[in-house]
Each structure stands twice: as C-alpha cells, then as structure tokens.
Amino acid sequence: MLENDLGIDFQNTFAKDLEGLYKESSATSYPSAEVLLLNDNLALELGIDLKNLYSMNAFDIFSGKKRPVNSITLAQAYSGHQFGRFNPNLGDGRALLLGEVLNKNGELRDIQLKGSGPTPFSRRGDGKSALGPVLREYLLSESMHALGIPTTRALAVIKTGEQVERGSSLPGGLMTRVASSHIRIGTFEFASLQNDTKLIKKLADYSISRHFPETANVENPYLALFAAVCNQQASLVANWMSIGFIHGVMNTDNMSISGETIDYGPCAFMNTYNPQTVFSSIDTKGRYAYQNQPSILTWNLTRLAESLIELVHHKKDESIRLLTEVLQLIKPVYTNYWLVLMRSKIGLSKEDPTDYELIINLLNLMEKNKVDFTLCFRLLAKSLIGDSKPIRNIFKGCSEFNSWLMLWQERISQEGIPDEEISESMNNINPLYIPRNHNVEAALQAATEQNNMEPFKKLFSILQNPHKENDDLREYSTPLSGDDSSYKTFCGT
DSSP, rough: OOOOSSSSSBBBBBHHHHHTEEOOOOOHHHHHTTEEEEHHHHHTTTTHHHHHHHHHHHHHHHHTTEEETTTTOOOOOOOEEEEEEESSSSOSSSSEEEEEEEOOOOOOEEEEEEEEETTTOOOOOOOEEEEHHHHHHHHHHHHHHHHHBOOOEEEEEEEEEEEEEEEEEEEEEEEEEEEEOBBBHHHHHHHHHHTOHHHHHHHHHHHHHOOOGGGSSSHHHHHHHHHHHHHHHHHHHHHHHHTTTOOOOOOOGGOOOTOOOOOSSOOOEBBBOTTTTTOOOOOOOOOOOOGGGGHHHHHHHHHHHTTHHHHOSSSHHHHHHHHHHHHHHHHHHHHHHHHHHHHHHOOOOOOTTHHHHHHHHHHHHHTTTTOOHHHHHHHHHHHHHTOOOHHHHHHOHHHHHHHHHHHHHHHOOOOOHHHHHHHHHHHHHHOOOOOOOOHHHHHHHHHHHSSOOHHHHHHHHHHTTTTTTOOOGGGGSSSOOOTTTTTBBBOOO
C-alpha cells in the first residue's frame, strides 16, 4: 500500500501500545472508484484543510489505493456475545484502522476504512460492503450527531465500482469512519480470553489514558474505569430511548467503551410508540427490542466486568464483590439519565416526585392509542401556545389523555416560566425531523438503483437541522399512514 499525504499527522498509539490486539493488513484497491460524499464540517473539526479533502491524495486514501503518510493500517481483534452466544474470534473482517489524529480540540480520533476488503479476521468473507449499508450508516450517524447523541461519524463515502454478492449483486461502497476509538466491550473479552494479565492490563491502561484519564490516579483505577464505562453507556442508552432509536444489534462487539453509538446495521427510529418494536430481520426473538435496550445494557456490562476481574483485586471474590456493587448501580444511574431527558421532553426543568408517574402514564397512553413517538412531543409543545387540537386529534379524543393533559398543564404551571418559553425549549429538544424509515429507504433506493444521489442529499440536509420547522418539508415530518411493524432492516454483512 503506497503512502499519500492528507495534510494531517497520523499517530499509531493503538498499534504501538496494544500488540496482540490487532493484525496488520492492507486495503483492497478499487480502480473504478468514485467519490460520492465528503463531510466538510467533520473534516474541518479534524483539522483537514478542504483543499486536501477534495484532492486526489484524499481520494486515494479514502478509496484504499494508498495509505496516509506514517500510517500503520491494521484490523483490530475482538470477541463478542452475539445474541447472547459467545464468539471468541471476531475482529475487523472488513475494516482497517488507518491510525489516530488530533482534532481541533486536541482530542484523539480514530480514522477507519469500512468495506476495505478482506483482513486476517474475515473468515471466508470478502471484507467488502454494499453501497446501501454504507450510505445508511453515513446518514444515520450524522443524523445522530445532529441530534446531540454520542456517535461515530462519517467522513467520506466511496462508490467502489465493483459489485458485491449479498444474495444478489449489489453496488459496492466504502466508508471512512471517525470515532473516539473503536475499543469495544468485545475488545476486553478478547484480551481476557488470551489468559495474559499483562495484555488486559495494557488495554485497560490504554483505555484509561485515552478516554477516562480522571480515573488514573484513584485508589482502584480499574474499578473506576469500569464505573466510568457503565456511566457512559447508561447515558447513551437513555439518549436512545428518549428519541425512539432502536440499535437493533446490541452485541458486545457493537458497544464502544467510549459511550458512542457504533455500527449502524439494522438500526431504525420508531414511528408508532410500541415498546416491543423490533426492526432487525435477524432479531427473531426480540432480544434487542426497544424496551429491552436498558436491560441489555446491564447484561453487556456484566460481560465487561467479567473481563476485569483479574485487575480489580488480587482476590477473585473481592473483585467480584466490588464489580457487582457497580453493576447494581447501573439501573438507577440509567433511570436518572432517562428521567432528566424525559422531563425536558415534556417541558419540565424542576424535579417533582410525581414526574416519573406522569411520564410513564403518557407513554402508556401513547402505546394504547398508537401515537407517533416523535410527533407527540412536538404537538405537546404546540398545545402550550394555544393550539391543543392537533395533540388531542392524534389521541383520537381519548378521555384518559384529556385528563393527563390537564395534570401536565398543572405541573407546567409549577415551573414558573411563561408557556411560550417552555414551548420553545421543548421544540429545541424534541426533533421534528428524524430518519423516517420510508424516507431513508426511498433515498437509498434512488442512490443504489437509479444512481441518483439527490434524494439522499436532500434528506441528509434536512436531518442536519432536526428541530427547526419548515412548512415546505411537511412530508419529512410525518410517518406513512398505517403501522410500520412490518418494516425490516438488515445487517448488510
């Protein structure tokens, strides 16, 4: 793999510090590749000059033809519990870490190619990606960023010019992904599996240095590391729940210790509120349904705890006791994050012991009346400025909801803030535009089957301003009529 310059200095801290947790590899070159998307805003955050971003140098790097100067390209090793079953040997089967760069804030960021061809971890796979899943991840991850949800980012999309076989012949795609790191719970599972205490310690020390430096000098840094990861993960899942996001494949190899959303395979946003909603075609038993995401959070973090037993205390029983104490805090920590977010969604900033019941009762009524999750909170805000008809209409005149509305308005009056201000704050929190399933599918179909990127670019632009209402974009703020329970998403692997 020849070298090329992107105008930024690549570091290789993972390669230098964590030997045994990766294998060096090279990207496949795609001679007929073409650039489809470049993310100007993200490039500037990374310190990449736009002249360099739009140069042949960048194209050669993003298409896998050349590697950046001083880059050590590698595939990371990790294990993972997939739908509850342990797979010891996973790893990056179609991704390459190019290295790390310092962004404008002095924060280290991974730059990775996804869909770059076979690696030592491909296990008979071709290591490539279809264009549809690549575009989907670009759209969804950048939408999550615009919503303020911690997430990996997308820097570029390349159409490879090749066809990949996924049951049918599909156009190939390659994405450049940016992340705080790609260290997963599964990375710790893999390190623990090697029966090498020094290796798991090196990984833990690296994770502390990179993500949680505040835990380095406490009495028990590895227990503090675990608590910090638990806190980040609890906050992340609470954010997912607050916007109706369903990850779809919360395997331990798809959960980043940094607390970023990673791996946008069968994910989707819920329309009609139904806690049992599952979109993933492979989640046949509903393990990762919307309502199960908080409990899976604890299940996954228990697997991380098992990987840290040797580090937390020299006595195994004591180590388990200490880790269990932290695990028992996950549910209340998550609930607190969730409650703060849900309070803000219904316009409450002060705490009241009745708030939890008020929110739960609203969600129950939304489920009973098959109300759209996203629109409900926007129409609630509208009711505060004199127009309660739309919110009453979507509840179909339900008397129970009318009673709830009166209780909520009484609670709002306790805030001591003008209704107009509360309504505005609710609209700044509750999105109007989300990646609605039918809009996403239409954009992807146009891009992959008609070679037309305009619907995708329009949808992307709308999702970058998810809270600001535009009367000309009404079709993007409403669901299709009827239930979307039959909608299915796919991994794309």
